[in-house]
Amino acid sequence: MSNLTYDDPFNIVIAGVGGQGNVLSSRLIADAAKTKGYFVAIGETYGAAQRGGSVMSHIRISKHDVGPLIPKHSTHLLLGFEPIEALRVGSLYMNPESIAIVNMHPVHPIEVLTGQLEYPPIQDVENRLRSLCSRLFTLDAVNLAQQAGDPLVMNTVMVGALAGANLTPVKENMLEKEISKIRRLKEVNLNAFNLGVEAIKKNL
Amino acid sequence: MTGKAGDTVIGLGNDAIARGALEAGVQFAAAYPGTPSSEILGNLATISKESGIYVEWSVNEKVAFEAATAAAWTGLRAMASMKLNGLFVLLDSLVNIAYTGHGPGGLVLVVADDPFAHSSTAEGDARPLGFYSDVVVIEPSTHQEAKDIIPYAFELSEKHGVIVMVRETTRLAHSRAPFKLGKISRTLRTAKFDYGLPLHNLPRPHLRHGELHARLEKVRKEEFEKSPWNRYDGPAKPSLLIITSGIAWKYIREAVETLQLQDVGILRIATISPLPKALILDHLKTTTEVLFFEEVDPYLEEQIRSLASEMPAKTIPKFYGKLTGHIPNFGEVDINLAIKSIAAVKKLTYTTAQEEYINAASKAPDIVPRRLLTFCPGCPHRPAYYSIYRAIKRNKGKGIVTGDIGCYSLGVFYHGVMRNQHSMGAGVGIASGLGKLDQFGLTDPIISVVGDSTFFHACLPALVNIVYNQSKAVVCVLDNNATAMTGFQPHPGTGLTATGDVTSTVPIERVLKGIGFQSVSVVDPFNIKDSIDTVYKALNSEESQAIVFRRECALITNRQRRQRQEPTPVFKVDTDKCFGEKCKICSVEFNCPACVWDNESNKARIEVTLCNGCGVCVDICPHNAIYQVEK
Ligand code: SF4
Ligand code: SF4
Numbered sequence: 001m002s003n004l005t006y007d008d009p010f011n012i013v014i015a016g017v018g019g020q021g022n023v024l025s026s027r028l029i030a031d032a033a034k035t036k037g038y039f040v041a042i043g044e045t046y047g048a049a050q051r052g053g054s055v056m057s058h059i060r061i062s063k064h065d066v067g068p069l070i071p072k073h074s075t076h077l078l079l080g081f082e083p084i085e086a087l088r089v090g091s092l093y094m095n096p097e098s099i100a101i102v103n104m105h106p107v108h109p110i111e112v113l114t115g116q117l118e119y120p121p122i123q124d125v126e127n128r129l130r131s132l133c134s135r136l137f138t139l140d141a142v143n144l145a146q147q148a149g150d151p152l153v154m155n156t157v158m159v160g161a162l163a164g165a166n167l168t169p170v171k172e173n174m175l176e177k178e179i180s181k182i183r184r185l186k187e188v189n190l191n192a193f194n195l196g197v198e199a200i201k202k203n204l
Numbered sequence: 205m206t207g208k209a210g211d212t213v214i215g216l217g218n219d220a221i222a223r224g225a226l227e228a229g230v231q232f233a234a235a236y237p238g239t240p241s242s243e244i245l246g247n248l249a250t251i252s253k254e255s256g257i258y259v260e261w262s263v264n265e266k267v268a269f270e271a272a273t274a275a276a277w278t279g280l281r282a283m284a285s286m287k288l289n290g291l292f293v294l295l296d297s298l299v300n301i302a303y304t305g306h307g308p309g310g311l312v313l314v315v316a317d318d319p320f321a322h323s324s325t326a327e328g329d330a331r332p333l334g335f336y337s338d339v340v341v342i343e344p345s346t347h348q349e350a351k352d353i354i355p356y357a358f359e360l361s362e363k364h365g366v367i368v369m370v371r372e373t374t375r376l377a378h379s380r381a382p383f384k385l386g387k388i389s390r391t392l393r394t395a396k397f398d399y400g401l402p403l404h405n406l407p408r409p410h411l412r413h414g415e416l417h418a419r420l421e422k423v424r425k426e427e428f429e430k431s432p433w434n435r436y437d438g439p440a441k442p443s444l445l446i447i448t449s450g451i452a453w454k455y456i457r458e459a460v461e462t463l464q465l466q467d468v469g470i471l472r473i474a475t476i477s478p479l480p481k482a483l484i485l486d487h488l489k490t491t492t493e494v495l496f497f498e499e500v501d502p503y504l505e506e507q508i509r510s511l512a513s514e515m516p517a518k519t520i521p522k523f524y525g526k527l528t529g530h531i532p533n534f535g536e537v538d539i540n541l542a543i544k545s546i547a548a549v550k551k552l553t554y555t556t557a558q559e560e561y562i563n564a565a566s567k568a569p570d571i572v573p574r575r576l577l578t579f580c581p582g583c584p585h586r587p588a589y590y591s592i593y594r595a596i597k598r599n600k601g602k603g604i605v606t607g608d609i610g611c612y613s614l615g616v617f618y619h620g621v622m623r624n625q626h627s628m629g630a631g632v633g634i635a636s637g638l639g640k641l642d643q644f645g646l647t648d649p650i651i652s653v654v655g656d657s658t659f660f661h662a663c664l665p666a667l668v669n670i671v672y673n674q675s676k677a678v679v680c681v682l683d684n685n686a687t688a689m690t691g692f693q694p695h696p697g698t699g700l701t702a703t704g705d706v707t708s709t710v711p712i713e714r715v716l717k718g719i720g721f722q723s724v725s726v727v728d729p730f731n732i733k734d735s736i737d738t739v740y741k742a743l744n745s746e747e748s749q750a751i752v753f754r755r756e757c758a759l760i761t762n763r764q765r766r767q768r769q770e771p772t773p774v775f776k777v778d779t780d781k782c783f784g785e786k787c788k789i790c791s792v793e794f795n796c797p798a799c800v801w802d803n804e805s806n807k808a809r810i811e812v813t814l815c816n817g818c819g820v821c822v823d824i825c826p827h828n829a830i831y832q833v834e835k
Contacts, residue, residue, distance in 0.1 A: 017575070026380075027214070027380065030214055030380060031214065034212075034214055034382060039381070039382055040214060040380075040381065040382065041379060041380070041381045042214075042379060042380040042381070043375060043379045044378055044379065044380075045322065052575070052577065052578060052580070052797065053575060053577050054575050065346060065348075065381065065454075066454070066458065067375075067451065067454030067455055067457075067458055067539060068375055068379035068380075068381065068451075068454075069375065069455070069538050069539045070539070071458075071462070071539045071540055071543065071556055072540050072556055073556040073557040073561075073562065073565070074556050084569075084572045084573070085575075087568060087569050087571075087572055088569045088572050090568075091565040091566065091568040091569045092565070094565070095556065095557040095561065096557065096558075096561055108800070109573050109574065109575040109576065110575075110576050110578045110795070110797050111573060111574070111576060112573055113791070113797050113798075113799075113800040113801065113811070113814075114788070114791035114792050114795060114797075114799070114800065114801055115788070115791060115792070115800075115801025115803065116792060117573040117574075118573070119573065120571040120572065120573070124571060125571070128568045128569075128571070129568075131564070131568070132561075132564075132565055132568060151813070
């Protein structure tokens, strides 16, 4: 994919767990795209967001007023906030050309926490993800967020990673500008964003 | 919400509707929270003071609608908003008020359907209900239309003396897209009561019914047959005509584009009831095949099929849709289904990826464990259910728990403690019946569990029934001081209004006493021993029993701690004392997500990043292995 022309609509799926800042990140990406004059639609499945359920956002960047849902196997990019959620959602929305950026820091489901089920070996999850897309970038975004000052800004690290990968119609400076508008923990968020950018650029 | 006219903003469909209400000059807005509708009133509440409008969270949807009717009666523009289940609750009032009319003001009812029941207990369709209730129904397809259709709805309502229902679905209500703002109306009308305008149907209700039908017929002829809200895109003689409404239109449009079909036409109906019959018949004449693509019920399909009976038999097109099995008659429609169903009717093959890839992809997540929903760490509902669960165990397993709607509905997953879940308040009514079956041999104790917001919404008549008819059901109210499920809206028990003002509290225990429950106890679910004992005693009492479990929602506690910059108390497991594998009471039985199992040591461990510091596990552990770490 060249950096100058993008498919229209350009589709991004974010997969994660309630409480990871999924919704906030999709709004941020949308706001950044809007400043470039794009129409952006976000479809969110977050009925159970506050209770540790799976959460998925669809972001579509277009010149037209497209609908909020991405067709199956039609995402250009998968932003995974959690490994098994990335695999669960990626297997539905990715195709062999898709690119995935995934935070490999797990959030254990309740039955794993209490020792009734097992979380699959992380290498297995990674291999399966890799087999489903053209390119997989992995990082430990929680770790980087901690370095930035707060593990809860993991989502900002991931937005930074998306920016650093430079694969979407929204560019690094546009996203950085939106991040700098966050009032709570502004410095921490900017640090997290830059750590995300660097982490990806090292891998490019 | 308060952006300048001409600006384009990105927002939820619900944000657009709220803005539309402001632009329409709404002066009175009432609602009961319910996903996916809550943000409409939530938005209006934030700006009610500066814009001089009145906004309330009503005790339920029926009251919200009646209160809004009152405002319209005095000439104001009034709106009630709710999820579909709310419409079920107010149908009786709706039908009656549609007959009488509602005075000179505008009366708009926004109903949010939840196809797929993402955050509901059942799917349903507001459109046929609006049709049977003889109200006008319109449905926007885009965020821009969601905003623009509200002022139009008010104009229609005032011009023709009809109630206008605006239907939206989850994917419009809860998706975000840009819309351009218009001017906010700054004129505030004065409420005037016209003593010469009584609103009743007596002495001859059936004649008022006829008058209402005449008003609706006028709306059809004068407004809807030529309405710019309906649109057709496609050739003059399409090989296939697709008829659709709401956000489904966007899916269909994209699907037709994806499949590159030039000879397909799309008729998008926004004026749902009364339907523009002449317009539809004109379109049916242009084609031989029609596909209906709509959300939830085959409403358009049934209406239009019966309309087609007016056509010469030979010219009636072939119909495809939910009635013919071409579209599933449950669940939500989406872009995939749009592509699939058009391809099926047109006998095309289309895939978004190679079959081999799709097969491999579908197997890839087979190592992924499920992610069950559970109460948050530190949630007061968990120890409340645990107490009920333990009390029933102590009672030799005897005790039938009926449930209700709210966060505490997760009780159906908590060791299956909760045995049923239906509509708001239904658990109390069912408990009331179960508690009267001893004469037929059912002597098990009955426990009815309800939340605090639900208590006020729909439980009061059933509670009176329990006392009046001497049913022996024990009522447990889980009072966490908020409507947590839908985003922490206040309710009559919280002492706060929609706009954050302090108001009189309606104390739940005094209501229960007032109704006549002989024993009403208030317990702290964090005090686990006391809670279990109280429930156990109630199960074996001859008196009518009500228990209020009172402790605020963990998310509120957390937020307050953060504001006061207080640290969360830290808890630890003494691995020497922990009984290990054979016990697992804290993790598996009590099931707090923060009581994790450490596979290496085969002992419990408190995960600090998840723990909310409630301290309940200390009392749960039978081996005194869990302790608080002193600061
Ligand atoms: S104190 Fe115990 S019960 Fe409470 S949240 Fe922490 S681990 Fe769970
Ligand atoms: S309840 Fe106590 S003894 Fe039992 S597993 Fe938990 S910490 Fe160990």
